[in-house]
Amino acid sequence: MNLAQRDRQVIWHPYTHQKGMLDPIPIIKGDGVYLIDEQGNKYIDAISSWWVNLHGHAHPYIAEKIYEQATTLEQVIFAGFTHEPAVKLAERLLPLLPGNFSKIFYSDNGSTAVEVGIKMALQYWSNLGESGVGSQEFGVKTQPRNKVLALNNSYHGDTFGAMSVSDRGVFTLAFQDKLFEVIFIDAFTAPNSELPTPDLSQVACFIYEPLLQGAGSMSIYEAAWLEAMLEKCKEQKVICIADEVMTGFGRTGKLFASEYCETKPDIICLSKGLTGGTIALGVTACTEKIYNAFVSDDKLKTFFHGHSFTANPLACTAALASLDLLQKTSCDQQRELISKMNSRFLAQLTTHFLPTGQAGSLLTKNHRQLGTILAFEIDNGKDGYLNTISSQITQIALSKGVYLRPLGNTLYIMPPYCISEEQLQKVYDVVEEILEEL
Numbered sequence: 001m002n003l004a005q006r007d008r009q010v011i012w013h014p015y016t017h018q019k020g021m022l023d024p025i026p027i028i029k030g031d032g033v034y035l036i037d038e039q040g041n042k043y044i045d046a047i048s049s050w051w052v053n054l055h056g057h058a059h060p061y062i063a064e065k066i067y068e069q070a071t072t073l074e075q076v077i078f079a080g081f082t083h084e085p086a087v088k089l090a091e092r093l094l095p096l097l098p099g100n101f102s103k104i105f106y107s108d109n110g111s112t113a114v115e116v117g118i119k120m121a122l123q124y125w126s127n128l129g130e131s132g133v134g135s136q137e138f139g140v141k142t143q144p145r146n147k148v149l150a151l152n153n154s155y156h157g158d159t160f161g162a163m164s165v166s167d168r169g170v171f172t173l174a175f176q177d178k179l180f181e182v183i184f185i186d187a188f189t190a191p192n193s194e195l196p197t198p199d200l201s202q203v204a205c206f207i208y209e210p211l212l213q214g215a216g217s218m219s220i221y222e223a224a225w226l227e228a229m230l231e232k233c234k235e236q237k238v239i240c241i242a243d244e245v246m247t248g249f250g251r252t253g254k255l256f257a258s259e260y261c262e263t264k265p266d267i268i269c270l271s272k273g274l275t276g277g278t279i280a281l282g283v284t285a286c287t288e289k290i291y292n293a294f295v296s297d298d299k300l301k302t303f304f305h306g307h308s309f310t311a312n313p314l315a316c317t318a319a320l321a322s323l324d325l326l327q328k329t330s331c332d333q334q335r336e337l338i339s340k341m342n343s344r345f346l347a348q349l350t351t352h353f354l355p356t357g358q359a360g361s362l363l364t365k366n367h368r369q370l371g372t373i374l375a376f377e378i379d380n381g382k383d384g385y386l387n388t389i390s391s392q393i394t395q396i397a398l399s400k401g402v403y404l405r406p407l408g409n410t411l412y413i414m415p416p417y418c419i420s421e422e423q424l425q426k427v428y429d430v431v432e433e434i435l436e437e438l
């Protein structure tokens with residue numbers, strides 16, 4: 001049996017319709033932007049392997065650092081013990097983060113980073129209640145706030161808390177009645193939109209993906225709308241949780257998408273690009289005010305949360321190595337190059353593939369871009385994740401040496417930053433060929 005057949009015997013793949021699924025492609029090597037299969041076929045990884053990879057696959061510098069750490073200290077319990085990579089990473093991250101953060105809490109991935117953020121916010125209010133630390137701050141004895149505000153079309157992960165604050169759609173349908181109650185509002189995609197005005201007095205926290213809703217079809221909404229919303233939340237003492245699991249580490253043209261707004265979050269969740277996409281790691285950072293609500297003589301005010309591999313030294317080391325690469329001027333220049341090429345390509349697409357474009361090819365709509373990320377819809381069938389054009393596009397793109405995985409009929413490009421001009425041009429060429437041929 002070959003590897004694909006052995007896989008079919010024992011593996012269940014994520015987000016994969018099992019019936020009629022195609023054999024998975026065995027990848028034997030990663031090299032820069034390329035994924036290389038058993039036959040030696042090379043594919044440009046145009047979606048950064050589910051949005052995680054920043055500097056290319058099997059990066060020798062990150063690999064070297066991980067190796068050194070693995071032969072020094074691979075893992076240690078993180079309660080009662082600490083280690084250099086965890087402390088150093090926190091020391092380096094805190095001044096880079098968009099806001100006045102003072103503590104880093106480690107976990108395992110994006111979903112857990114979100115769970116931690118929501119739990120911190122809810123327990124903050126619970127700790128403040130009654131005789132809580134700083135309850136005088138609010139003058140009156142109030143009911144702890146317990147409502148959560150989130151955005152329609154959002155995606156925050158696949159664990160129950162993360163699903164609860166995510167859009168109630170195809171991903172969460174089977175669990176609908178087990179998810180906790182959340183107030184959902186629309187993020188506005190047009191300027192000068194009216195702010196929704198839900199009653200915020202009982203709201204503990206507002207969680208949002210700043211500007212770009214990734215799994216929600218890469219939709220982009222107005223920074224001005226978010227700014228107004230954040231100001232309103234701050235006025236009403238609502239804790240603002242920025243989920244930058246996808247937008248963090250330079251994807252959107254700023255180091256963090258929260259930098260597009262003046263009002264900064266109280267909690268931020270990071271993962272994906274954190275380790276350059278090499279090892280799973282989650283970070284939830286919070287402000288001093290939130291942390292202080294957990295500092296008490298009352299042991300019940302402890303944050304009872306942790307994972308076996310919290311602050312794994314290998315993962316922290318990979319994150320430090322990735323930061324070294326990310327902070328090089330050459331990496332800034334690469335991200336600028338990608339942004340520029342993206343706008344040029346979109347302008348070109350606009351002339352060819354809008355409804356007034358050439359006959360015979362597929363039409364596109366809603367062209368959009370934020371920094372290194374570009375997206376548009378293919379005007380074919382019903383908009384949404386279940387649109388089957390996605391798997392057709394993946395197949396054709398692979399046959400042309402590019403890996404794309406559209407979200408339904410939303411085609412997007414999110415390359416590793418190390419992609420060269422020629423390689424990115426090849427991705428664009430393949431996209432155009434697909435639009436012409438399909």
Ligand SMILES: *Cc1c(COP(=O)(O)O)cnc(C)c1O
Nearest residue numbers: 109110111155156157214245246
């Ligand atoms: C991917 C993603 C998550 C979940 O991260 P995992 O590591 O896949 O659990 C959470 N929030 C956002 C915005 C994401 O894009």
